[in-house]
Amino acid sequence: MAKDKKDKTEKSQIVAFKVDDDLANFLDKLPNKSEFIRRAILAQFNMTCPLCTGSGVVPAGLHNHFEHVIEHNSARPCEKCKTSVAFPLSPNGVVPADKARIEQFLNGGPLYCTKCYPAVPPCDDCGWHVMMEKVAEHFKKVHSH
Structure with missing residues (x-):
């Protein structure tokens, strides 16, 4: 209960901004556009793509150069057992058991x-999921904002 009240008090300000018709139509189709906009803004604070610098588009030369790099570097060691784990660039098409x-x-x-x-x-x-020996690091990185 206390968390719900806290969330409502934190979201008491209304902010307005203009967008083009296409973006307005997209936002109107979302089940909760306020939540989507909040998440998008917070995501921008956390991490900007080093290739597109937040624009969503990269020059052709960067695309051509890094496409090969990404294609051949889509695996890394498991955090726990160090076995090589392949990962996709998006969760689309991932089997439900592996999605989370x-x-x-x-x-x-x-x-x-x-x-x-x-x-x-x-x-x-x-x-x-976080290994016990990495919980303190996890809290500093993820929950200290």
Whole structure:
């Protein structure tokens, strides 16, 4: 209960801005456009793409150069057992059993293999699976804002 009241008091200000018709139509189709806009703004504070610098578009030369790099570097060691784990660039097409595991990594969390992920306990605050010895680091990185 206390959290719900806190959320409402934090969201007491109304901010307005103009957008073009296409963006307005897109936003109107969302189930909760305020939440979408809040998340988009907060995401921008957290991390800007180093290739597009937040524009969403990269010059052809950068695209051509980094396409090969990304294509050949889509695996990394499991955070726990160090087995090589392949990851997609988006959660689209990921089997339902792996979706939470992959989304955790794509959102900045640790990557675990399918064997280790269920064996690592989830954080009580955000649900990310985090090894016990990395909980303090996790809280500093994810929950200190």
